[in-house]
Amino acid sequence: MSKPENSECVIDLGISASPEADESMVGLWNLTKVDASFAQAGTNAPCLFNVGTLADHGAVSAEYPIDCASVIQMRYCMAYSLIFEIVHGNIQFPENSDAYAANGTFHAHINQIINLYTDAKQSSYGVRDELRASIQTVKALLPIAKEKMAAYVNAKTVIWIPSRIYFEYWIRHIQELKFLQTRVAKQRPSNACNLTLLNMYLIKTIVTSPHEDSFTRFVLQALNFQPSSQHFGVFFLPTLHHHTLAVHQMEQDDDTVIQHVTSTHGKRKQYNNRR
Template sequence: MSKPENGECVIDLGISASPEADEPMVGLWNLTQVDASFAKAATNTPRLFNVGTLADYGAGSAEYPIDHASVIQMRYRIAYNPMFEIVRGNIQFPENSDAYAANGTFHACINQITNLYRDAKQSSYGVRDELRASIQTVKALLPITKEKMSAYVNAKTVIWIPSRIYFEFWIRCIQELKFFQSRVAKQRPLNACNLTLLNMHLIKCIVTNPREDSFTRFVLQDLNFQPSSQRFGIFFIPTHHHQTLAVYQMEQDDDPVIQHITSTCGKRKQCQNDPSEDPRRTEEYPLGTHPSWHEITDISDTNPTLIINTPSNLQFSQSTNGQIHHIVIQLLCKWTHNYTCTINPIFLTEPENYPQPETWQDILNLAFFPPLETEFSASSVWHILKAIGYLKNYHTYLSTKPEHDILSLQDGLQAAFDLLECLPDKAAGINTQPWKYDPDKGGPSFIVNAKAYKIGGVGPPKKNTNTLIHKP
């Protein structure tokens, strides 16, 4: 195979450089030096892959011109960082619609990335240079490869960073972007969709080199993303307003970008358009996505566990602050006790027509764990709960802790509420009665958390195929 007359055999010659240090280290190629090396090797213009938004560090690859390659028998060269293997095939980024809502799927995906990076702090990741060439060329290079690679790495082409510092830096960046996106979802500024595109791009940049859709490309162009990164070495937004989340250069959301963000693509969108036509019975949907009400009540009487989601993870918070998980549990326990004690016939027999919360998250934020600035009526039970109950603990935390810890706590409460199967039916207004009377049942009314059940929705009545037809 090494003889040209028998055909051409091309193989990859790769050599890695790892640090000799007392602690785990990460190596990053200096792209200025890499670009100069590729130019000296007479390759085509290399394609550079930046780490995060760092302008001068990452990886690069290039092909050799055809006429030059036929002479030197080299086809392709790549200089990259093996730490990409940490996330390769192990992660799935959330959809834009999930990020826009900052829902559980969004938080789970982001937490998965930070967990992988947290585990990676114990390992070293060097650099690697690979060359695709003919067997004859590789055989000629082998005797001098180690010497050349050593000289190349020592010529300030690689920067070495302790793994604990490198990964902790990006973990912090990812967490801050997650918390910022949570604020975007909560405040809904006029540019919420464009901010979502920017945040998702920045998160993806940390672990991979994302492909930009046209909407994201427009956002990056408006913010001078590439020139800013090149000039300052890392991207940042100097005109971002901390309170309103407004960005001077960023336009308000228009209809196309809103539609792009709030909808999903491909097969998932097709399934969501008409879910009632999906009769498949799977492990996720044992009765299909939209069983009839009769099927639901029947299985509730015979085997209710079949359609109930059993949570596999009761860790409510992935924050590095280990106390958050315990604080969430303490607040939930005290809330349960306090709320049960508010049962009183007067609350049940005087129902009022209050506006209803629209989502499970509204129920959490507006009905049970209201923000610090909420005004309570002196005659309401909530005034008492703020003075001596669970709301006192919650609002004390909101008023004494930094924003990072507050958002972690609220994420934990949201995760905990997502596991609840039902809650008392209470209107959104905080000064409304804690219990609602159901005249048909003669007692308190409850609402159901759809996430707790393996059902996409209630479908139409099923046709009875067993009906006998009698001829006259």
């Protein structure tokens, strides 16, 4: 299969880089630098996967144009952090209706993420660069792959953060969002469903790249989410009123979003608050 005249076979070549430090560290790719590297390699426009709402750190993936791929025998490349191993196949996010009610299922799922991140503070998580290419190309790259990866990482394409700081930051972030969602369930402001969608999206972005449904996308656009994150480097919600939970530019819930979040066909569920 290594002979082109017999068939075409592509395989993945992956190389990981781990920090040399006295304490556990987490590596995050710098999206600006990796994006520039992909552009120089001639890939199509890449897909960026931000960690949390951090504007410039996360993962990148891209395909090569067909005409280019046929010449260099490379199909696809991706750079990502190994922190995904913590939650890969280990978590299940609560449904929007569970978050809206802030019930036991909601708290159990969120606490599971917190526990996983608490345990992760003792370990290091490096970065990985993967390439999908023909057998001939991979064989040619193997002798120089380690050297090239070292040069790539040393070109300030990766930021290294102590694990205890990285995971404690996101644990606190999740805890505050959980607390806010609990208040939403108790107070039921007029924007409760829209605020629930925002909170769940912010929680999911910490550990994965969530799919945006049309309702969540509308909320994010109303809050100028993407430009704000790019400008400040991370998303802030300064217009949240601490007492009423009203958010400037966030609309009140209408029947369609209520039905989407609560699955009650436009009628709010009634829950007994227990002290």
